[in-house]
Each structure stands twice: as C-alpha cells, then as structure tokens.
Amino acid sequence: MLSTLLQLASLAALAQGHGYISTPAMRMPGESTTSACGKSVVADIVRDKTSHVEGLPELAAKDSGYKPAQCNLWLCRGVQFADNKANVQTYKPGQTVEIKIDLTIPHAGSANVSIVDTNTNTIIGPALLSWPSGYADERQFYGHTLPANQTDFSIEIPTTLGSKCASAGDCVIQWWWYGTAAKQTYESCIDFTVAAA
Numbered sequence: 512m513l514s515t516l517l518q519l520a521s522l523a524a525l526a527q528g529h530g531y532i533s534t535p536a537m538r539m540p541g542e543s544t545t546s547a548c549g550k551s552v553v554a555d556i557v558r559d560k561t562s563h564v565e566g567l568p569e570l571a572a573k574d575s576g577y578k579p580a581q582c583n584l585w586l587c588r589g590v591q592f593a594d595n596k597a598n599v600q601t602y603k604p605g606q607t608v609e610i611k612i613d614l615t616i617p618h619a620g621s622a623n624v625s626i627v628d629t630n631t632n633t634i635i636g637p638a639l640l641s642w643p644s645g646y647a648d649e650r651q652f653y654g655h656t657l658p659a660n661q662t663d664f665s666i667e668i669p670t671t672l673g674s675k676c677a678s679a680g681d682c683v684i685q686w687w688w689y690g691t692a693a694k695q696t697y698e699s700c701i702d703f704t705v706a707a708a
C-alpha cells in the first residue's frame with residue numbers, strides 16, 4: 512500500500528501539467544523573459560504551458576542567466592510584458608470577458624481570478640471570481656463531472672479601476688490555482704488595458 516502510494520506520488524511529480532489560460536491568449540515568454548529569467552525557466556514554460564510555479568526556482572537557481580531583480584517567478588511565472596506587447600486585450604469598464612482554462616491534470620484546491628498590479632504584484636480590489644475550495648477536484652475530474660464553470664467562465668471588468676490599468680503592462684488578469692495536497696501553484700496572465708471609466 513505504502514509503495515503504491517509512493518509510486519503514485521512519484522508519478523504525480525513527474526507528470527506534466529496542469530492548467531493554463533487558453534483563451535484569451537496568455538502571456539508567453541520570449542527574448543526579454545530569457546534575459547530576465549534565464550533559458551531554463553523559459554524552456555520549461557514553452558515545453559509545458561501548464562507547468563507549476565514551484566518547479567521554477569530550482570531551475571532558475573542553476574541558470575546563470577537568472578536575474579532575480581528582473582524576474583519574479585511568482586508573477587506570471589516570470590514571463591515579461593516586453594515579450595507580449597502585441598498580445599494586449601483592450602477592454603471597457605463593465606465588459607464581460609469569457610475565459611477558458613485548459614486543465615490537463617486536476618489537484619483539488621482553491622482558485623481565483625483577479626486583477627494584479629504588476630508593479631507591486633498586489634491584487635487590485637476583490638477577486639473577480641473565487642473558488643475557496645473544491646476547484647479541480649480529482650474525483651469530479653475523473654468522473655467527468657468537473658463543473659463546467661471551473662474551466663469556462665466569464666468575468667466582468669470592474670468599473671472602479673479609474674486609470675490604474677489604462678497603460679499596457681501595468682495590470683494583468685491573473686488566473687491562480689493552488690492544489691492543496693499537491694502543493695503546486697498554477698498561474699497565467701492576460702495583458703490588458705481598460706480605458707478610464
């Protein structure tokens with residue numbers, strides 16, 4: 512029994528995966544991210560768009576190209592805005608935005624969708640959506656009864672942002688998920704602007 516559990520645990524550790532924002536297109540790394548975070552982190556994200564954050568610091572630490580002052584692995588996995596200037600959504604206050612998650616391997620936990628100030632890595636206002644528990648529950652996933660709104664949902668762009676997110680790169684919409692037992696964090700970012708209300 513114990514050996515079976517250990518085998519399962521090591522399989523889980525090896526398994527790729529587990530989720531990312533597929534729509535709208537999330538932030539992806541390019542040259543600027545390579546220059547800030549090093550090649551190993553970029554290769555990991557390119558190889559597996561769903562990779563978890565906890566695997567990155569170890570990769571980064573062994574990479575001479577990693578510059579911690581420029582690469583915050585806990586914000587969009589370190590992926591830089593400079594690589595995504597051509598991938599910025601333009602929203603209006605109050606607009607409804609559909610988001611789709613490609614969730615490949617479940618880990619029950621909590622999740623939320625928020626607007627993050629990228630200069631301070633802090634959440635602006637309350638979460639737009641929040642699942643305090645029961646997100647990506649293995650039993651529901653493998654029973655094919657994962658609630659559809661965990662991977663295909665809508666958010667409403669707040670009307671209270673003022674000019675905070677008027678400039679591209681200042682804010683991202685962040686989808687964040689933490690698998691409690693797996694102790695793995697998944698996050699992806701959408702770059703956007705919203706004109707002052």
Ligand SMILES: [Cu+2]
Pocket residue numbers: 523524526528529616618693695
């Ligand atoms: Cu896992």
